[in-house]
Amino acid sequence: MSSPEHKQKIWQLIKDIKVGMLVTLDDDVPHARPMHLVQEEYDGTLWFFTRRSAEKVAEAAGGHDVCLTFSDQEHGVYVSLTGKASLTDDRELIEKYWNPFVAAWFPQGKHDPDVALLEVHVQMGEHWKAKESKVFQLYEFAKANIKKDAIPNLGENQKFGG
Known part of the structure; x- marks a missing residue:
C-alpha cells in the first residue's frame, strides 16, 4: 500500500496517459x-x-494478481502496478464512470447485462520518471560506456508496497 501523498504522485504520473x-x-x-x-x-x-x-475476467477471477503498466516515452514516465482484480456490476459506479468513449464500445448501452467494471486494488508497484531531456539521457549512456564503472542517472525510480 502507499500513503495518500504517494497515491497522488502515482495519479499525476498516469492520469494523462489514460491507457495502460x-x-x-x-x-x-x-x-x-x-x-x-x-x-x-x-x-x-x-x-x-x-x-x-471477456477472457480477462476469467483470468483475473479468484483473487489472482494482475499487473498494469503505463508508459509515456515522450515524458520519460513508466509505471508498473500490481494488485487484485475483481468484477462489479454496481449500477451507481457504472453510471458515474459512463462516458461517450465507453459508450462506443458498448452499442447496447450501459444497461447491457454484459457491461461491468473491472476494479483493481493496487498493492504494490514501481515507477520511473526521467528528469532530463533525451539529449541528457544519451549523455548519461555515453558517460557510462566510457567510464565502465558508472551507471546512467536517468531520473527517479521508486518501489512501493509488497
Whole structure:
C-alpha cells in the first residue's frame, strides 16, 4: 500500500496517459491488453469498463494478481502496478464512470447485462520518471560506456508496497 501523498504522485504520473496494459495469466502464460482508465482521481483503486464475458475476467477471477503498466516515452514516465482484480456490476459506479468513449464500445448501452467494471486494488508497484531531456539521457549512456564503472542517472525510480 502507499500513503495518500504517494497515491497522488502515482495519479499525476498516469492520469494523462489514460491507457495502460493489463496483464493477466492465461494458465501460466501472460496475456496483455490495453485498458482505458475511466476515473478522474485515484485512491488506490483503478477502474476499467469490460464485458463480463471477456477472457480477462476469467483470468483475473479468484483473487489472482494482475499487473498494469503505463508508459509515456515522450515524458520519460513508466509505471508498473500490481494488485487484485475483481468484477462489479454496481449500477451507481457504472453510471458515474459512463462516458461517450465507453459508450462506443458498448452499442447496447450501459444497461447491457454484459457491461461491468473491472476494479483493481493496487498493492504494490514501481515507477520511473526521467528528469532530463533525451539529449541528457544519451549523455548519461555515453558517460557510462566510457567510464565502465558508472551507471546512467536517468531520473527517479521508486518501489512501493509488497
